[in-house]
Amino acid sequence: MQxxxxxxxxxxxxxxxxxRRDPAVDEAVKTAVxxxxxxxxxxxxxxxxxxxxxxxxxxxIYRRWSxxxxxxxxxxGELNRGExxxxxxxxxxxxxxxxxxAMVLTLRGPLGDAxxxxxxxxxxxxxxxxxxxxGSLGVxxxxxxxxxxxxxxxxxxxxxxxxxxxxxxxxxxxMQRWLVLGRPLDDxxxxxxxxxxxxxxxxx
Amino acid sequence: MQxxxxxxxxxxxxxxxxxRRDPAVDEAVKTAVxxxxxxxxxxxxxxxxxxxxxxxxxxxIYRRWSxxxxxxxxxxGELNRGExxxxxxxxxxxxxxxxxxAMVLTLRGPLGDAxxxxxxxxxxxxxxxxxxxxGSLGVxxxxxxxxxxxxxxxxxxxxxxxxxxxxxxxxxxxMQRWLVLGRPLDDxxxxxxxxxxxxxxxxx
Numbered sequence: 419m420q421x422x423x424x425x426x427x428x429x430x431x432x433x434x435x436x437x438r439r440d441p442a443v444d445e446a447v448k449t450a451v452x453x454x455x456x457x458x459x460x461x462x463x464x465x466x467x468x469x470x471x472x473x474x475x476x477x478x479i480y481r482r483w484s485x486x487x488x489x490x491x492x493x494x495g496e497l498n499r500g501e502x503x504x505x506x507x508x509x510x511x512x513x514x515x516x517x518x519x520a521m522v523l524t525l526r527g528p529l530g531d532a533x534x535x536x537x538x539x540x541x542x543x544x545x546x547x548x549x550x551x552x553g554s555l556g557v558x559x560x561x562x563x564x565x566x567x568x569x570x571x572x573x574x575x576x577x578x579x580x581x582x583x584x585x586x587x588x589x590x591x592x593m594q595r596w597l598v599l600g601r602p603l604d605d606x607x608x609x610x611x612x613x614x615x616x617x618x619x620x621x622x
Numbered sequence: 623m624q625x626x627x628x629x630x631x632x633x634x635x636x637x638x639x640x641x642r643r644d645p646a647v648d649e650a651v652k653t654a655v656x657x658x659x660x661x662x663x664x665x666x667x668x669x670x671x672x673x674x675x676x677x678x679x680x681x682x683i684y685r686r687w688s689x690x691x692x693x694x695x696x697x698x699g700e701l702n703r704g705e706x707x708x709x710x711x712x713x714x715x716x717x718x719x720x721x722x723x724a725m726v727l728t729l730r731g732p733l734g735d736a737x738x739x740x741x742x743x744x745x746x747x748x749x750x751x752x753x754x755x756x757g758s759l760g761v762x763x764x765x766x767x768x769x770x771x772x773x774x775x776x777x778x779x780x781x782x783x784x785x786x787x788x789x790x791x792x793x794x795x796x797m798q799r800w801l802v803l804g805r806p807l808d809d810x811x812x813x814x815x816x817x818x819x820x821x822x823x824x825x826x
Contacts, residue, residue: 459742461665535742537801538663541735547804555802583795583814584822590794591787593802597741598759600751610787618788618823 439482446472447479448493449528455490456531460539463490491546494532495553504564510574513565514616518588519608521558525596526603529554534597558589569620579620588616643686650676651683652697653732659694660735664743667694695750698736699757708768714778717769718820722792723812725762729800730807733758738801762793773824783824792820 450472454462463486469476483489505516524530533554540547566585569575579585588611595601654676658666667690673680687693709720728734737758744751770789773779783789792815799805 459664459746531745534745537741538739538743540804541738542663551804582818583811584818586795586798587791587819587823590798591790593798594790594794597801598797600744600755607787614786614788615791615823619791619819 440478443472443474443478444482446474447482447489448496451490451493452528452532455535456528459535465489487543487545490536491549494529494536494546495549504561504568506568510565510569510572510621511612511617513568514588514612515608517558517561517565518592518611518616521589521592522603522605522608525592530596537597562589566620575620584619587619588612591615644682647676647678647682648686650678651686651693652700655694655697656732656736659739660732663739669693691747691749694740695753698733698740698750699753708765708772710772714769714773714776714825715816715821717772718792718816719812721762721765721769722796722815722820725793725796726807726812729796734800741801766793779824788823791823792816795819 447468450468451463454467454471465476465479465486468486468489469479472479479489483492505513507513507516525533533550536546536550540550562585566575566580570577570580591611592603592607595607596603651672654672655667658671658675669680669683669690672690672693673683676683683693687696709717711717711720729737737754740750740754744754766789770779770784774781774784795815796807796811799811800807
């Protein structure tokens with residue numbers, strides 16, 4: 419076993435959320451959660467497995483999260499917050515190329531594999547579903563909203579298209595290839611989606 | 623326990639694929655597989671659980687399938703074969719309304735919930751992934767191919783659009799709402815997808 423022992427409370431001690439948490443431990447745990455989800459799916463996630471992979475004491479994990487659902491929910495809820503800034507290239511096409519391109523890169527990485535592993539679990543775990551909707555998906559929803567809002571303000575986009583199936587179609591092609599069809603997400607997919615799906619539907 | 627004992631070989635007997643199978647048992651097992659996948663996800667599938675739900679002897683199950691992967695793969699591989707006949711309304715719009723409408727109805731039912739439960743398992747189970755691609759998805763792929771082919775023959779559809787992201791966009795909206803966004807699939811979704819996404823992209 420490779421646990422690094424730490425002098426913190428035992429697993430059955432009450433959680434102390436007020437205490438300052440070590441960001442390095444948080445980071446190691448979240449990385450371990452994503453790796454295990456990608457490699458083994460939801461079945462691969464247990465407090466023991468995450469502690470071993472992250473090389474942190476189980477006490478550190480139980481002090482932060484009381485269940486694997488909480489641990490995974492926080493991991494996926496916060497993970498791509500750093501990518502939330504909407505692009506501002508000055509054109510709808512430029513902005514969409516950046517956002518859809520970022521989506522493709524994210525889905526190709528550990529967050530993409532982890533999210534796929536959770537799709538079938540979400541209907542059975544409401545806290546996880548809420549974290550998924552607010553976190554990973556919320557970031558993209560907010561970014562598209564800002565990009566579309568800027569395009570409406572520039573007169574590039576008809577505001578009646580917002581919130582319709584037409585506005586969902588581009589990202590949906592990416593999601594379908596990745597989740598359902600199991601096809602690789604090519605480098606030129608973002609441009610095809612923007613030029614052949616999104617712009618024709620949104621600006622015709 | 624509610625097992626119905628049958629006089630067939632014990633679980634460790636060799637499978638006898640040549641023997642005529644009782645279609646009622648096949649049907650009960652496949653229904654049980656779908657129900658358990660929908661209710662409890664992949665974790666809910668074991669030979670014991672399926673035998674109990676289907677009210678058949680475990681021997682009957684082991685005589686047909688040597689593993690849960692084989693059992694689930696055959697279930698999802700054959701399930702919507704009955705819906706494979708492509709519509710022939712005479713117009714692309716009429717045909718698409720029928721196919722997308724059937725897709726919405728299927729995804730709302732047990733096959734939809736079962737497929738969602740399997741999305742995260744597919745990357746780890748190649749046999750299951752192959753059955754999913756050939757079975758459930760294969761039926762839709764073949765149906766769209768026939769509908770698009772008829773529309774090309776009538777001069778309604780530009781053949782250069784086939785196989786592009788634009789041709790995937792309509793079904794992708796349905797898949798994304800159901801799998802990723804967790805939104806209900808409304809009765810009017812098929813019409814919105816056909817009129818606001820598919821026809822503008824395919825026939826403009």
